[in-house]
Amino acid sequence: MSAYQYDHQTIKGFIISSVFWGVVGIIIGLWISIQMWQPSWNVAPYFTFGRLRVVHTNILGFGFGVGAIFGLNYYISMRLTKRPLLFPKLARFHLYLFNTAIALAAVSLFAGMNQSLEYAELEWPLDIGIVVLWIIFAVNLFGTIIKRKEEQMYISLWYIIATVIAVAVLYIVNNLSVPAGLFKSYSLFAGINSANVQWWYGHNVIGFIFSTPILAMFYYFLPKSTGLPIYSHRLSIISLWSLVFAYLWTGAHHLVYTPLPDWIQTLAIVFTIFLIAPSWGSVVNGFYTVAPDWSKMRTNYLTKFFIFAITFYGLQTVQGPTQGLRVVSQLIHYTDWVPGHVHMGTMGWVTMTVCASIYYVIPRIYKTEIYSVKVANSHFYLVLIGQLIFSVSMWITGIQQGALWKAVTPEGTLKYTFMETLVKNYPFWQMRTVGGLIFAAGMLFFVYNIAMTIRSGNAISGPASKGVR
Numbered sequence: 001m002s003a004y005q006y007d008h009q010t011i012k013g014f015i016i017s018s019v020f021w022g023v024v025g026i027i028i029g030l031w032i033s034i035q036m037w038q039p040s041w042n043v044a045p046y047f048t049f050g051r052l053r054v055v056h057t058n059i060l061g062f063g064f065g066v067g068a069i070f071g072l073n074y075y076i077s078m079r080l081t082k083r084p085l086l087f088p089k090l091a092r093f094h095l096y097l098f099n100t101a102i103a104l105a106a107v108s109l110f111a112g113m114n115q116s117l118e119y120a121e122l123e124w125p126l127d128i129g130i131v132v133l134w135i136i137f138a139v140n141l142f143g144t145i146i147k148r149k150e151e152q153m154y155i156s157l158w159y160i161i162a163t164v165i166a167v168a169v170l171y172i173v174n175n176l177s178v179p180a181g182l183f184k185s186y187s188l189f190a191g192i193n194s195a196n197v198q199w200w201y202g203h204n205v206i207g208f209i210f211s212t213p214i215l216a217m218f219y220y221f222l223p224k225s226t227g228l229p230i231y232s233h234r235l236s237i238i239s240l241w242s243l244v245f246a247y248l249w250t251g252a253h254h255l256v257y258t259p260l261p262d263w264i265q266t267l268a269i270v271f272t273i274f275l276i277a278p279s280w281g282s283v284v285n286g287f288y289t290v291a292p293d294w295s296k297m298r299t300n301y302l303t304k305f306f307i308f309a310i311t312f313y314g315l316q317t318v319q320g321p322t323q324g325l326r327v328v329s330q331l332i333h334y335t336d337w338v339p340g341h342v343h344m345g346t347m348g349w350v351t352m353t354v355c356a357s358i359y360y361v362i363p364r365i366y367k368t369e370i371y372s373v374k375v376a377n378s379h380f381y382l383v384l385i386g387q388l389i390f391s392v393s394m395w396i397t398g399i400q401q402g403a404l405w406k407a408v409t410p411e412g413t414l415k416y417t418f419m420e421t422l423v424k425n426y427p428f429w430q431m432r433t434v435g436g437l438i439f440a441a442g443m444l445f446f447v448y449n450i451a452m453t454i455r456s457g458n459a460i461s462g463p464a465s466k467g468v469r
């Protein structure tokens with residue numbers, strides 16, 4: 001047992017906030033999935049699909065995802081630097097500001113305040129708040145790392161550092177705008193430049209929120225929970241640097257067949273293909289870590305979560321580069337195939353890794369055991385089945401949609417009207433809601449398990465605000 005103390009209060013706060021925003025975001029996800037096949041669920045003006053969809057993406061990406069990233073990466077960085085956070089009070093302020101920002105983000109999006117840039121919808125006063133949040137995280141993280149008691153920098157720290165630097169650059173550049181009042185602004189970029197900067201941001205913000213910080217968790221919690229050392233440190237470092245280098249060039253694969261100069265599209269596509277290598281560096285590292293003892297898939301419930309999560313990451317990072325190719329993009333772009341891709345990553349890779357990490361952390365900071373491994377196993381199977389139903393039905397309908405849009409008569413006119421192609425989606429959209437409901441049921445098992453674990457922890461040891469571990 002070490003002689004230093006960690007402040008767990010802030011970490012608990014971030015984890016509970018993240019779970020809370022996750023529940024809110026998933027409920028809204030279910031709602032918008034119903035709106036797609038049951039238009040009467042659009043209650044104007046605040047609860048229409050257009051308003052709710054952005055609340056769904058922002059709350060899950062920035063509330064659930066970033067909340068978990070802040071909390072779990074604070075936890076990881078304290079362990080890897082072998083010291084408490086340099087500024088614990090600042091971290092507490094960070095937590096309060098984070099929840100205020102996410103609540104205001106939800107309210108402003110409901111109210112229709114929107115910059116009309118995907119994943120950068122928030123208006124400028126909130127943008128400033130978001131930048132402050134990341135600066136606070138950076139100051140605490142870098143300060144803690146500089147003053148670390150452990151000389152070696154384990155790979156997770158590098159992934160967190162890459163996340164902070166990339167998010168700062170991306171967020172600031174894409175949100176540069178001229179305010180026209182408190183709730184309205186005009187972007188500094190226009191026309192095709194705006195599209196180019198937006199998708200440079202859009203692709204990378206996904207990468208640096210849904211890949212690198214989640215990989216930081218994966219590299220830390222997989223060896224911790226299995227007791228097996230990571231297969232190759234060298235491979236993890238090579239993967240990191242090549243991932244970061246290649247990622248930043250790929251945004252234009254979202255703009256294939258647009259007026260964006262052809263050479264920019266081609267450059268992006270080349271780097272997109274290259275991305276398979278560093279992504280699979282981590283996939284291989286994950287599999288080989290568990291390879292000495294595959295029985296852990298049966299005996300240790302967390303191994304299952306992590307190995308399936310990295311498998312979905314592996315599938316996602318082959319599907320993604322394939323989608324970037326012109327020949328594939330012309331079929332699937334603008335279709336439901338893309339939400340299928342998105343949710344394999346978010347529901348499979350991201351949510352499974354985050355939940356498994358929380359399962360690992362919560363019993364430790366509450367000094368107890370997980371409430372029920374059985375409930376955790378049910379959670380696992382439900383989210384797995386729900387996600388597969390969701391993704392597979394979107395892939396099928398996406399290909400059908402693309403093919404119907406492209407079909408032409410011998411005279412060269414379009415064979416199907418837009419409405420004809422639209423109604424063919426209905427059964428698949430209904431399937432998606434079914435998949436979403438199963439996934440949401442799984443997440444309820446998770447919330448119940450965590451809440452009961454916290455309760456038993458409090459019962460055993462009283463308020464466990466500070467723990468020595």
Ligand code: HEM
Nearest residue numbers: 026029030032033057060061338339342346347436439440
């Ligand atoms: C029960 C679970 C969920 C349901 C039912 C659901 C439903 C939906 C629906 C209906 C859309 C709109 C698709 C469209 O515009 O055609 C969407 C988009 C999106 N969702 Fe979810 N979702 C769920 C979980 C999640 C989770 C856990 C995350 C992130 C952690 C997430 C992130 C996103 C993102 C980023 C988009 C935008 C996709 C794009 O632009 O192509 N969703 N979701």
Ligand code: HEM
Nearest residue numbers: 206210253272275316317320321323324333338342345346
């Ligand atoms: C090697 C890695 C990856 C590559 C090359 C890649 C590539 C792509 C491409 C080409 C698209 C655009 C599809 C279209 O609209 O035609 C896309 C969309 C998307 N991808 Fe990936 N992907 C990768 C991994 C991931 C991962 C790990 C996630 C995590 C969840 C993810 C989340 C998304 C999201 C949210 C979108 C929708 C963007 C939008 O709103 O339009 N991707 N991806």
